[in-house]
Amino acid sequence: MNKSNPAAFLPIGIGAGIAIGVALGTALDNLALGISLGVAIGSGLGVTMMGVSQAKKKDGGDGGTSTTPLDDHRHSHSHSHDHGSDGGSDGGGGGGGD
Numbered sequence: 001m002n003k004s005n006p007a008a009f010l011p012i013g014i015g016a017g018i019a020i021g022v023a024l025g026t027a028l029d030n031l032a033l034g035i036s037l038g039v040a041i042g043s044g045l046g047v048t049m050m051g052v053s054q055a056k057k058k059d060g061g062d063g064g065t066s067t068t069p070l071d072d073h074r075h076s077h078s079h080s081h082d083h084g085s086d087g088g089s090d091g092g093g094g095g096g097g098d
Contacts, residue, residue: 006053010046017042 017038025034 004053006050006057009049009053010043013044013046013049014039014042017045 017040018035019038021034021036021038021041022031023034024037025031028034
C-alpha cells in the first residue's frame with residue numbers, strides 16, 4: 001500500500017513557510033509580518049507541490065514533458081489582434097496640471 005496523499009503537501013508547505021517566515025521576521029524585527037508572509041508563501045508552495053504530484057500521477061510518473069492546452073493555444077495563434085486598445089495598461093490617467 002504505497003499510495004501517497006497529495007493533500008499532505010499543504011501542511012508541509014505551510015510548515016516550511018512558517019519556519020522561513022519566523023526566521024525573516026526575527027531578522028527584520030517584525031515577527032507578525034514574517035509569520036503572515038510565511039503562511040502565505042507556504043500555502044502557495046504546498047498547493048504547487050500538490051499540483052506537481054497530481055500531474056506526475058496522471059502522466060504515469062515518468063517525468064516526461066507534456067503539452068498543455070495553453071501551449072497549444074500559444075503556438076496555434078501566432079498573430080496579434082488589436083481590439084481597440086489604447087495600448088496603456090498601467091492604470092495611469094492623463095496628467096496635466098497648472
